[in-house]
Amino acid sequence: MQDPGISVLFKGSNFIRLLEGLSIALRISFLSVVISLLLGFFIGVLISGKNRFLKIVYGIYLNTVRIMPQMVLLFIVFFGSTRVLGINIDAEVSSIIVFAFWGSAEMADLVRGAIKSIPVHQFESAASLGMKKRTIYLKIILPQTLRRLVPSSINLVTRMIKTTSLVMMIGVVEVLKVGQQIIEANRTTSPNIAFWMYGTVFLLYFIACFPISRLSKSLEEKWKLA
Amino acid sequence: MDIQIMKEYLPLYIDALWLTLKIGLLGIVLSLVVGVFTALFRFYKIPVLDKLSGAYIELFRNTPLLVQLFFLYFALPRIGIKMDAATCGVLGLTLLGGAYMAESIRSSLEAIDKIQTDSALALGMNRRQVMTKVVLPQAISISIPSIVANVIFLLKETSVFSAISLMDLMFTAKDLIGLYYKTVEALALLVIFYLIILLPVSFLGDYTERRLSYARSGN
């Protein structure tokens, strides 16, 4: 290898462009996560009630997003919307719709699980100590619920970031796409850039996800026995 | 919806289905093999291999399959490692799946009381017999629900294969949308075919989960 190609990575604004691409991926996941957290929390509380109809509808919803690859959902929203609804939904917006749709279902399931796990006897033993209902919820129930909920929600964030890599398949110019463009532009001068480029993208994703999944894991460990 | 058109496209989808299934199943079987070995390296804290396995697991659990495939298919040939797209697909799925399977199996291995090992040793079994006859069978059965969940996850992940120009279901659908504008028909077939692949596994998942929790409650 005369030209290792690595220099192209840092030529001109190439690396900045790459980071911009990454930031688009992160922006999509951030927005999707926020919507998922809010919507998922709301749905999760809703289906923890007694309404059977809601439970059935949610069951279908959850199973749909669990069974269908996100890729398929992306295609349906991106290509299908134009055709069926006659409106043109931007690729980035399509992605956010799909990821939020998926994430809300997952989040609602986590919330439902956390609510279900609220220990009845904890409520009773707190009550027998003479605590007020409000105090019991704030001091006993909520902390325990959050301890279950927070690590798995954080984990959902990394899943979301990884899934954003799919958006290039419907034409969003994110980090992988930027990488491709830089490779194309330098194909003749430094053919080996592909190795360095995709290696870098690989690492960038790792750098984005690893600390978050570590955090999730360590919180889970820390709160396990409590 | 134009049923006639859908009938016409059906063979293309069936071909794609086979491709997805072939690569998917091969990748899943291999990922189980990789997963078992990696889990054992970690569980027994075998020097060097333990650390390597740990790094491998983190690396592949914290990056998307699409990026991994790009690296295997477009980057590696630049340093002289050339594989065809199908091989890359199998390898990518194996590496990704191996990392997930390893974690499932390792946590099950850790869930088995150390004294089970002691009791097998006390019967005069050697380390290998203890592992193959006593610990591993229990670990596998504990980890079945999460293995099935991984299988579903991996089968869904196969939907990115079109990115390395494998003519899978997504590729076929995109082709039909791009070339003939039969969007609704193409998408309907896409959904139907993914249901064919994933519904049975999903039911299997529900079934094993229920059966296993029943077995556990019997204790």
Added chain:
Amino acid sequence: MEDSILKIDDLKKRYGKDTVLNGITLSVSEGEVLVILGPSGCGKSTLLRCLNGLETIEGGSVRFKDEIVNDENGVSSDITELRQKIGMVFQNYELFPHLTVFQNVMLAPTTVCGRDKKEVEKEALTLLEKVGLSEKKDFYPSKLSGGQKQRVAIVRALIMHPEVLLFDEVTAALDPEMVREVLEVMLSLAEQGKTMVIVTHEMAFARAVADKVILLDGGVIVEEADPETFFTHPKSERAKAFLEGFSYERVKGKKSIKKGA
């Protein structure tokens, strides 16, 4: 002692800085039933686990007949063969949950000794019959009561034809009404002349079954006597206190059993 099966000489065991066993010397001869008593945390279970090399030791030695099982150089390289001759039954049964009762009993003789399957099957049935569990042979352990599980565990150890059997608080995890069914099996083994080392908290049983009783405390043997002497005229103050405070000690012992096991 010319006919001793197990010979323990100045055994020392430490966990980090904690000395658990501090110079235990003992021998068990053929056909003898040795009962080890002591407050919880005195190292009884640890001592038992040293005898078949489940624990390493820091000093002294354990011999089976003339062969070294365990000494400060580590566990014998022939340990798997030795363990076939030294059976062990655990407090929490430790049946293999993925195998049926019958498979649990069959596993070691067929895989470890490579004995003829037909012959082992016949013996397994006979042994299960003896403990009254032949009807349960195709059940999984999760479907058995604690007492039944423990009887299966005893059969699983017996089918290896061990020359000595180690029992580690085998009734401690059982509901009171199931204790008897297990102890009766052990009594009948003693009658048949099996060599046994028993760690237990059941005083009446100890008195009935033992040829020799030792009291372990603070990692040393504080009293060694035949059962009559031990229970009626103990020599040491420690043994007197132990027997007097028996019911209290026993409750404490029960409570901390999980930790000690």
